Amino acid sequence: MKSPRLPKIEEEFEKLKETVLSGDNFFLAPHLNPDGDAIGSMLAFYSLLKRLGKKVFLFSQDPIPSNLFFLDGIKKIKRVLPSRIPKNCTAVLFECSVPKRAGDIEKFLAECSKVVNIDHHKTAQLYGDINILDGSSSSTAEIIYRFFYDIKLKINKNEAACLYTGIVTDTGRFHFPATSPRTHEIAALLLQEKFDFSKINDIIYATKPYPSLKLLGRALESLKLLNKGKIAVMTLKLSDFKEFSARAEHTENIINYAMMIPGVKACVLFKEEETRVTATFRSKDEMDVSKVASFFGGGGHKNASGCKLPLPWETAEEKVISRLLEIFK
Numbered sequence: 001m002k003s004p005r006l007p008k009i010e011e012e013f014e015k016l017k018e019t020v021l022s023g024d025n026f027f028l029a030p031h032l033n034p035d036g037d038a039i040g041s042m043l044a045f046y047s048l049l050k051r052l053g054k055k056v057f058l059f060s061q062d063p064i065p066s067n068l069f070f071l072d073g074i075k076k077i078k079r080v081l082p083s084r085i086p087k088n089c090t091a092v093l094f095e096c097s098v099p100k101r102a103g104d105i106e107k108f109l110a111e112c113s114k115v116v117n118i119d120h121h122k123t124a125q126l127y128g129d130i131n132i133l134d135g136s137s138s139s140t141a142e143i144i145y146r147f148f149y150d151i152k153l154k155i156n157k158n159e160a161a162c163l164y165t166g167i168v169t170d171t172g173r174f175h176f177p178a179t180s181p182r183t184h185e186i187a188a189l190l191l192q193e194k195f196d197f198s199k200i201n202d203i204i205y206a207t208k209p210y211p212s213l214k215l216l217g218r219a220l221e222s223l224k225l226l227n228k229g230k231i232a233v234m235t236l237k238l239s240d241f242k243e244f245s246a247r248a249e250h251t252e253n254i255i256n257y258a259m260m261i262p263g264v265k266a267c268v269l270f271k272e273e274e275t276r277v278t279a280t281f282r283s284k285d286e287m288d289v290s291k292v293a294s295f296f297g298g299g300g301h302k303n304a305s306g307c308k309l310p311l312p313w314e315t316a317e318e319k320v321i322s323r324l325l326e327i328f329k
């Protein structure tokens with residue numbers, strides 16, 4: 001992605017280097033519902049700052065997924081904002097297309113002397129004083145790796161584990177199209193630090209809590225095909241969540257099963273909550289499910305999006321499915 005409206009990454013790296021070297025206080029935050037890349041990148045950057053003797057506050061408004069608890073520094077992340085904002089504090093946001101993607105921190109950010117925006121998504125806005133945006137990177141971890149290189153700090157074992165986790169999770173284990181030769185090169189260089197990459201893959205991909213597997217079972221049971229097998233629909237009822245003491249995080253990845261069926265071009269997973277229904281969409285190729293999500297006030301990308309409907313599930317399903325059928329016309 002070399003869109004002319006984007007600032008040159010080299011120049012932005014230079015500005016970040018200056019800010020990192022001259023600043024004393026930093027505030028780091030990932031996006032809401034943080035993932036392995038946002039957290040892994042943030043923790044590696046945290047370690048870099050600590051090695052340079054900086055004071056750093058780590059924040060995440062939403063809880064950290066438990067399969068990332070093994071990452072070094074994870075316990076330092078606070079769920080509440082600091083009571084006092086130190087002088088000349090630089091805020092660094094990880095994968096937040098807009099500042100409020102980090103949570104209710106806009107007032108806090110206004111008090112910071114600088115905001116740094118680091119992202120690899122093409123939806124990123126230029127709200128930072130420094131904008132490190134690179135849509136050609138598979139992950140934010142890849143960008144942070146390059147920053148370590150730029151600032152001439154040799155990556156240590158724990159930092160390598162954090163960045164590797166970011167790359168592995170965001171590329172779906174080197175499988176998504178954003179994976180590039182550079183992604184593999186960086187992963188290879190990280191492996192030289194001899195952290196236990198096999199254990200990381202076990203924790204993230206071969207460990208599933210009981211409620212996740214039970215919900216997966218219920219979702220697969222509910223699976224139905226519409227529009228001559230081009231649309232797949234799955235539904236999880238509130239009673240399913242209650243029966244297995246499951247939470248929203250236990251539905252992660254379930255939707256991808258529907259996309260495995262040959263011929264399916266789009267799928268939706270409905271999750272019934274107390275007062276609303278969440279719809280999550282996936283699609284292939286040119287099928288743009290973000291149109292459906294945004295119609296109901298949600299958002300996302302062409303092939304992955306979601307929305308929430310304050311309706312009983314029967315009504316929500318009916319409305320969403322008829323909209324989904326529209327995009328096939």
Ligand SMILES: [Mn+2]
Pocket residue numbers: 037038095120138139140170
């Ligand atoms: Mn990412």
